[in-house]
Amino acid sequence: MDLYLQFGYGMMKLSLEMAERWGGGCTILSPRDLTRGQMGRLGPALRDRGAEVMLDPQFYLPRADHHGLTQHSYWPQEFDTGWFFEGPALGTMLSELADYNTEAQCSRHILPGVYAPAVDDRWFAVHEAIIANATNHFPMQECLQTICLSSESLRSEQQIHSVLERAEHWPVTAYYVVPEHPRARYLVDDPSWLANLLDLCAGLKLLSTQVVCGYANQQMLCLATANVDAVASGNWMNVRAFPPDKFLNPADETRRHALWYYCPQVLSEFRLPFLDMAFRAGRLDLLRADPALESYYADSLFAGGQPSSVVGFRFPDAFRHFLQCLHHQVANARRPSFRETVDAHEVSMIAGENLLEALHDLGVRGQDRDFADGFDVNRAAVGALVRARGFVLDRQW
DSSP states (O other): OEEEEEOOTTOHHHHHHHHHHHTSOEEEEOTTTOOHHHHHHHHHHHHHTTOEEEEOOOOSSTTOOOHHHHTSTTSOSSOOHHHHHHSTHHHHHHHHHHHHHHHTTOSSEEEOOOOBSSOOHHHHHHHHHHHHHHTTTSOGGGEEEEEEEOHHHHTOHHHHHHHHHHHTTSOOSEEEEEEBOGGGOSSOOOHHHHHHHHHHHHHHHTTTOEEEEOSOOGGGGGGGGGTOSEEEEOSSGGGTSBOGGGGSOOSOOOOOOOOEEEEGGGTEEEEHHHHHHHHHTTOGGGGSOOGGGOOOTTGGGGSSSOGGGOSSOOHHHHHHHHHHHHHHHHHHHSOSSHHHHHHHHHHHHHHHHHHHHHHHHTTOOOGGGOOTTHHHHHHHHHHHHHHHHHHHHHHOO
């Protein structure tokens, strides 16, 4: 499984640096956060560093009004569901998108997909119109069809199976799955939601397609058990968990952000004052990332002083550390067989849970980024996948 970069605000320098460090990779460009000119310059610069480039049209909410999106020439100035998808307007948008993809030197093309409050005949008609029109503008063997599902849709087994039944007849070879987390939670606490996401991704893979899951965080390492090809993640929370409202103009964009440290061995993130609790107990070493992950970005936190007093650890360091660690974790998550992948996931759950309990005893807690509840959620979801599709995945890995 590969880690792609989900481009977010302030990621131009970061994406170039990671592409150079990783010797390639893939970056999914964000029109919300980039002008056309910036994409036309960044794409070739990433390609020069050996990276693949794709462009997410971010057409999830056709009536979105975020100024970053509406500035683009492909974005419809007026939108009406009936005439847009049944008339020439859709073809005009796809033609403009093809030009954007060419300018950014995209090697594969993400087709637009509309957010599904519910999966129904109307939603299917929209996506089948997109696929039918896309054949005139994109080589279909290089396209990923977007499947963007609401949290409620993902809680419905019936709706997931409807998507899989319909997708069996779509002439695409790859999918870009964008799942909305329930109750806008960063770490999902609903095992049914996660079990259905695994089932959806595994079902798409069994159609002999490629699957990329966007807007992912460390909890989505379990997608390796569904044989997913790649997950995409980035710097801020809104590119690690899909929030539809990020595509609407906010009333106030000023926010104060806290600084977090990612502890990969427990799949949790901690604010620096909580690292101080381990420092006080003389056990700060428990939180240090394994050197095999090759992340030196947080070394200043472990140089001997109280972590919250360290001035050399800032947001860029936290983002680089998170992505570098996740890059290695993602690469190691999928094993040569389904059973080996499931077993490796369970071993990581046991080790992480035991260590996190020890950290809790020291007063080190991750608040809403603490994975304490996630271990059972992931176990339950992977167990459901084993029961539902294990026999087939064992033979079609």
